[in-house]
Amino acid sequence: MAGHIQDRWYKTQMTDGKPSRVKSDRYGTGMRYRARYVGPDGTEKSKSFRDGQKRLAEQWLAQIEADMTRGQYVDPRAGRITFRQYAEKWLKTLGSEPSTVASMESQLRLHAFPYIGARPLGAFQPEHVREWVATLEQRGIPGPYARAIYSNVRAVLSAAVDDKYLSRNPCSVRSVKQPVVERKRVVPWLAERVFAVQAAMPERYQAMVDLGAGCGMRQSEILGVTVDAFDFETDTLHVVQQLKLSRSKPVFAPPKGGRLRDVPLPGPVADALKAHMKQYPPVEITLPWRRADGPKVTKRLIFTAPMGNHVWRTSLNDGAWKPALVAAGIIPEPETEEDNYAAAREHGMHALRHFYASALLDGGENIKAVSEYLGHSDPAMTLRVYAHLMPSSRERTRKAIATAYSRGPIRG
Secondary structure, X not given: OOOEEEEOXXXXXXXXXXXXXXXOOOXXXXXXXXXXEEOOOOOEEEEEEOOOOHHHXXXXXXXXXXXXXHOXXXXXXXXXXXXXHHHHHHHOOOOOOHHHHHHHHHHHHHHOHHHHOOOEHHHOOHHHHHHHHHHHHHOOOOXXXXXXXXXXXXHHXXXXXXXXXXXXXXXXXXXXXXXXXXXXXXXXXXXXXXXHHHHHOOHHHHHHHHXXXXXXXXXXXXHOOEHHHEEOOOOEEEEOOEEEEEOOEEEEEOXXXXXXXXXXXXXXXXXXXXHHHHHOOOEEEEEEEOOOOOOXXXXXXXXXXXXXXXXXXXXXXXXXXXXXXXXXXXXXXXOOOOOOOOOOHHHOOHHHHHHHHHHHHHOOOOHHHHHHHHOOXXXXXXXXXXXXXXXXXXXXXXXXXXXXXXXXXXXX
């Protein structure tokens, strides 16, 4: 057993040259047993137990010894740091994009710290996570957002395990379930709807629809697309950057996840972009790179606002995209000028990417290529989202089996 147990109510003294146990000055008061051991850092640790709890003290020391043997030992003093204290320190060490860190900090501050922030890491049990997840559901936090918050909490606790503040991640046990996300099947727009929305857009932004529906670009990638992204000789579009916000400031940055990609440039899209650039010549825009305090870079943007500045996403959505949705009969028109447009999350510019994916799959393109062109992390993610848009797969299966049966013996 690691360490030893001191009985504070008794002491050893020499009587006639022989050791004997006698009552100490503390006899009958305070904690009787003190379990002591030397930790991996070479310093002595201890924990006190009441009278009648000697066996409990022995079990505690045995557990300490077992944890040391398995490499799962956690310094009790380290376990006293609260979830919030550790999370705030952890956030400062992340090398992620500033906007990503800011989003994580906001989610933890609003939805985790008020409920589990004061709990010491060493006291975390699976039941505390289950109760917190139930609280998210009771508060009506939408499934996808609740899962993002949960993922951040799980990441904090995983880091705490790595740093020896916690012996195991309570999110990793089978009884803890992450928030449920009700997956909705993507219903892609028909081509008629795409062209109706495009026709209702301001003329200087109509080619954005071609890049979304014809090349699968994200809105932020469209806003940040530059002249040198287009190779008209090889009919290739190089998706290498986006225009995004970093702590509410516009910046140029690599595409989502840092996944640069080359996308086939269809003839009609190339023609539309050439016509657009002829009518609205590209403008040099200077912005920080990656973060608000990053180095300044200058890019020749394809799409700019009427006054020559870059296009703000919110201005584009409220001033051009949603009015086009109204004109195409997709969302209702506000009843008064003071009213806002109806929420249209499923009809945002991301709908153009869904159209692009559905058109490729319907044309027989393989899922790996579709995933690459969309800039997804892996084909499995693409398959989860778009598998139901492969209507020809069942027919191919029927034909394959029918062909195999045709080679068999004739029944009759």
